[in-house]
Amino acid sequence: MSVVLVDAGGTNIGSVRYALQRLGVDASLTSDAAQIRTADKVILPGVGAAGPGMARLRELGLVDVIRGLTQPVLGVCLGMQLLCAHSAEGDTDCLDVIPANVSRFQETPDLCVPHMGWNRLSTVARHPLLDHLEEGDWAYFVHSYAVPMGEYTLASTDYGGGFSAVIAKDNFHGMQFHPERSANVGAKLLKNFLEL
Amino acid sequence: MLSRRIIPCLDVRDGKVVKGVRFRDHVVMGEIVDLALRYRDEGADELVFYDITASPEGRSVDRGWVERVARVIDIPFCVAGGIRSVDEARAVLHAGADKISVNSPALERPELVDELATAFGVQCVVVGIDSMRDADGEWRVRQYTGDPSKTRSLSRRTIDWMIEVQRRGAGEIVLNCMDSDGVRKGYDLEQLGKVRAVCHVPLIASGGAGAVEHFRDAFTQARVDGALAASVFHSGAIGIPDLKRYLQHQGVVVRLQGSCGHE
Numbered sequence: 001m002s003v004v005l006v007d008a009g010g011t012n013i014g015s016v017r018y019a020l021q022r023l024g025v026d027a028s029l030t031s032d033a034a035q036i037r038t039a040d041k042v043i044l045p046g047v048g049a050a051g052p053g054m055a056r057l058r059e060l061g062l063v064d065v066i067r068g069l070t071q072p073v074l075g076v077c078l079g080m081q082l083l084c085a086h087s088a089e090g091d092t093d094c095l096d097v098i099p100a101n102v103s104r105f106q107e108t109p110d111l112c113v114p115h116m117g118w119n120r121l122s123t124v125a126r127h128p129l130l131d132h133l134e135e136g137d138w139a140y141f142v143h144s145y146a147v148p149m150g151e152y153t154l155a156s157t158d159y160g161g162g163f164s165a166v167i168a169k170d171n172f173h174g175m176q177f178h179p180e181r182s183a184n185v186g187a188k189l190l191k192n193f194l195e196l
Numbered sequence: 197m198l199s200r201r202i203i204p205c206l207d208v209r210d211g212k213v214v215k216g217v218r219f220r221d222h223v224v225m226g227e228i229v230d231l232a233l234r235y236r237d238e239g240a241d242e243l244v245f246y247d248i249t250a251s252p253e254g255r256s257v258d259r260g261w262v263e264r265v266a267r268v269i270d271i272p273f274c275v276a277g278g279i280r281s282v283d284e285a286r287a288v289l290h291a292g293a294d295k296i297s298v299n300s301p302a303l304e305r306p307e308l309v310d311e312l313a314t315a316f317g318v319q320c321v322v323v324g325i326d327s328m329r330d331a332d333g334e335w336r337v338r339q340y341t342g343d344p345s346k347t348r349s350l351s352r353r354t355i356d357w358m359i360e361v362q363r364r365g366a367g368e369i370v371l372n373c374m375d376s377d378g379v380r381k382g383y384d385l386e387q388l389g390k391v392r393a394v395c396h397v398p399l400i401a402s403g404g405a406g407a408v409e410h411f412r413d414a415f416t417q418a419r420v421d422g423a424l425a426a427s428v429f430h431s432g433a434i435g436i437p438d439l440k441r442y443l444q445h446q447g448v449v450v451r452l453q454g455s456c457g458h459e
Contacts, residue, residue, distance in 0.1 A: 014290055014292040018267045018268075021267070049317055107396065112396060113396075114398075116421075117201050118198070118201065118451045142294070142295075158197060159197075181271060182270070183271055186270060
């Protein structure tokens with residue numbers, strides 16, 4: 001099985017790659033359109049901001065390439081947000097393969113932004129990506145923007161109200177947390193993705 | 197609901213994990229990767245590695261061990277030590293660290309915090325603050341604490357610096373309370389409680405943990421998001437699974453499930 005990590009300049013690429021290695025998969029890091037199109041699985045990692053992330057995909061000529069993919073695609077953290085229609089972060093139009101919008105967490109005296117740390121996952125809709133996930137499993141999050149609950153939400157997390165922790169539409173999937181940094185739970189979910 | 201984080205801190209010197217009392221007289225505690233794996237298996241929520249000699253010696257952190265840790269560890273980790281520029285930070289992040297923490301270099305040049313936040317997002321940027329109470333009762337910032345002969349006392353008040361770094365783009369703050377560090381009498385609840393009121397990003401307590409009650413107090417009284425400790429974990433005086441069970445029993449939200457070993 002060929003798995004590619006889209007090199008869109010995200011800083012967590014190394015960690016995602018190592019996590020896949022721990023599952024026995026040697027993913028290649030690429031920004032080559034042909035290699036991305038022919039891969040069995042495509043992962044779009046990302047740490048950073050939506051604007052520069054989209055700018056980088058445009059520069060690399062990858063916007064239409066990713067939009068046109070039919071194999072399973074997984075966006076992680078910012079990568080998940082880039083799969084959506086629009087992000088409030090820098091008022092950025094994104095890839096729009098999952099029709100959802102990304103908004104900022106509202107900071108309150110009791111709610112620190114960024115949402116940083118371990119929080120629980122709750123299944124909203126059954127999906128093979130969530131196989132063996134148990135109610136309340138912990139995942140590691142680091143983000144200031146999130147996808148509100150909606151039609152494409154598979155799992156939710158509560159932080160001053162529920163938001164989408166896992167989303168999917170057709171072959172496109174997103175995880176807001178970092179599976180590569182979520183210990184056994186993350187490994188389980190990455191494995192599920194590889195088996196889709 | 198977000199869990200409170202238990203964070204073993206590994207002070208790194210010449211490629212080994214070391215620990216000293218009040219930041220002095222360091223002794224070797226073990227190999228970096230061995231200790232990192234041990235804490236991961238015990239259920240640590242995150243790890244922090246401080247290259248304690250990098251900043252006083254004017255050099256950046258060694259990337260080799262960052263990569264070795266990133267390959268085997270599946271919980272987040274933060275690297276600190278002499279990161280002075282966006283390029284140095286990028287190298288550490290690309291080696292696999294999830295966050296970078298800046299301390300002395302941010303005091304040398306506060307704009308560094310803005311530059312890091314712009315380049316990587318605030319979520320990657322941790323600011324470490326070494327704080328000590330002066331004779332007038334005010335807490336002020338210390339610089340280059342990794343080497344006692346080079347440590348400097350600054351006129352900058354801890355609380356002012358804390359407000360400034362948040363404005364500049366700190367996504368998390370680790371407050372090292374030097375008066376209580378290494379003596380295991382508990383976290384500096386008075387100071388942590390005071391700064392909590394002005395800290396709108398996650399606040400991590402550091403310095404003073406000696407008993408499980410100290411962790412509880414930091415979470416319930418000072419309302420910190422995470423508690424960092426070194427010697428009590430390295431020595432085995434407190435086991436992380438026991439600590440977490442205790443905290444859960446005390447009503448503190450902690451990550452227990454699936455945290456010990458592979459399923």
